[in-house]
Amino acid sequence: MKNYIENTVNKSNFFKLLHSSKEGNYNLRIGIIQNSLGSKLITPAFIPVATNASIRALDSLKLKDLEINGIFVNTYHMHVHPGEDIIQELGKLHKFMNYDGIIFTDSGGFQAFSLGQAIEHGVGKIVSIFSKEGKKRNNNIEKLAEITDDYIIFKSHLDGKIIKLSPEKSIDIQIKLGSDILMVLDECTSPLASYEYTKKSMERSMRWALRSLEFFKKNNKGNQYLYGIIQGGHHYDLRIKSTEFISSLPFDGIAIGGSLGTSKENIKEILSWVMNYIPENLPRHLLGIGSLNEIFTAIENGIDTFDCVIPTRYARTGTVFTNSYPFIKDITAKYYNQIETKKYNKPIDENCNCYTCRNYTVAYLNHLFFVGEIAAMTLLTIHNLYFYSNLLKNIREAILQNRYLKFKEQFFKKTS
Ligand SMILES: [Zn+2]
Structure with a gap:
């Protein structure tokens, strides 16, 4: 087993752009992300989702055999069980799950969507992938998340316990988990949310990004990296405003989140709006995207990493x-x-x-x-x-x- 003593990686070593080129209208790039354990992830890379610190049906060593050098772990689920304090005590996530690759954690914000508005609206991130587009949900399903200006309130899906997730709390959990790449707390809005709601939510996410960053700066020991998240749904003015704001702050990387519109074509459009505003030297992550077409679209727009449940979820259903x-x-x-x-x-x-x-x-x-x-x-x-x-x-x-x-x-x- 590797020695998991925390080293401080020189910040300039975290992400390096190795190559960039243009073919047709496409801006293509190759980069490398490195963590404090010396693991390297060559980008563009697909990051499979390991919700509960495990890719379902596989163990961590199999991931190394498959040359999977990055995974995406869910903060909300790790908080619910076994809890970040225990994981920290046991040597943090890499040691806990015996995996030295690059570990991304989300902020828990996506669950405000998946356990809240997604249930309410009966939709996924891209509404058209569901045949009953725009239909209201079945009222029998209980909504498990609510959002206020200060935090997201969850009702634990395991035992019904009330969990309040503020920007500071989310970063605190992620620091204790010891992931390499952390995300600021944000709200992923539903593709069916109105312009007014998406705007209000984006402005709240901007305030939360600042609060997340401030807490992170005070508590980071130098071996973890924080990404800001661009929101704004499929509205041009909101996306640009959010991109300019997030890109002006000293984040280690930028993620693009939120609703990507009502069709797959919208992804292309939204990326074309925002990519010019993101500094070249920062790694870019596209949240929750990973069908074959989407992968090509993301790469053509200069995205370095993207996470999605598609290959693993499909596998489990044959x-x-x-x-x-x-x-x-x-x-x-x-x-x-x-x-x-x-x-x-x-x-x-x-x-x-x-x-x-x-x-x-x-x-x-x-x-x-x-x-x-x-x-x-x-x-x-x-x-x-x-x-x-x-x-x-x-x-x-x-x-x-x-x-x-x-x-x-x-x-x-x-x-x-
Ligand atoms: Zn095969």
């Missing part, structure tokens, strides 16, 4: 990524009969070099899902994370060799 159109397939849509089982006596993807594809067939994985064997989820999660990891590696190589446009064209050619 949906795997492949290198040809439609890029995903559900291998558990039905229980294969004997003829089909023989037909699927081959890996998920013959061109994939992951542990699962090298060792197991679709016929076997289909069987495991149907009899409810836990190994099925592990094996599919490994495949999907490998797919993402490998895709990002290929994209980075293409950027470095100035053939990104060609690579993208070839990748999506497989759609026909």
Whole structure:
């Protein structure tokens, strides 16, 4: 096991821009993020979500095998269980979960959305990914979060206990957890929120960003890094105002959060608004985004890291990524009969070099899902994370060799 004694990383070593280039209208870049344990994350990189300090169905050592050098842990969930004080006592998150890669923590603010307005409005971050767009929620589901000017009030999803999360409290929890990259407390507004609400919320998030930064500056020991978060929904004036404000403060990095509009096209538009205002030398993170199309859009706009539950959540429901159109397939849509089982006596993807594809067939994985064997989820999660990891590696190589446009064209050619 690594020596987890805290070193102070020279601040200039935290993020370095290694390469930047332009292809067509795209601003492409390669960078490196480093933590105090010496782990390196080459960007652009996909950051899988490890809500409870674990990628579901995998353990930390498997992540290293998969060359996953960054994960995204949820502050609210770690606070609810086992609690930041205990984790601090046990040597902080890296030691607690035996993972030395770059650990991002969110602020808990996203849960104000997912446990509050998302339930109320019945939506996700991008409303159109849900078929019942704009429909009001089922009133039987209880809303578990409320927001005031000073804090977010949660009702714990575990035991109903009331939790008040202020900007200072959120940073205090994240400092105790010992994550490498912390986020300021903000509110992720619903795509269905009105202009007036989004504006009010953004202004509150700006005040919270300042309070988060002040608390962080007083308490940071020099080995953690704080990102400010840009809000403003899909409104041009609000996004610009928020970007200018956040970029004017001494954050170590910038995250883009909040509602990204009512369609995937809006992501492109919102990024094109804000990216020019963010200093070149700062790492940029796009919160909660990670479908294949979105990854390309993010990278083309100079995003360095992005987190999303897609590959891991899909894996657990039997949906795997492949290198040809439609890029995903559900291998558990039905229980294969004997003829089909023989037909699927081959890996998920013959061109994939992951542990699962090298060792197991679709016929076997289909069987495991149907009899409810836990190994099925592990094996599919490994495949999907490998797919993402490998895709990002290929994209980075293409950027470095100035053939990104060609690579993208070839990748999506497989759609026909
Ligand atoms: Zn595979």
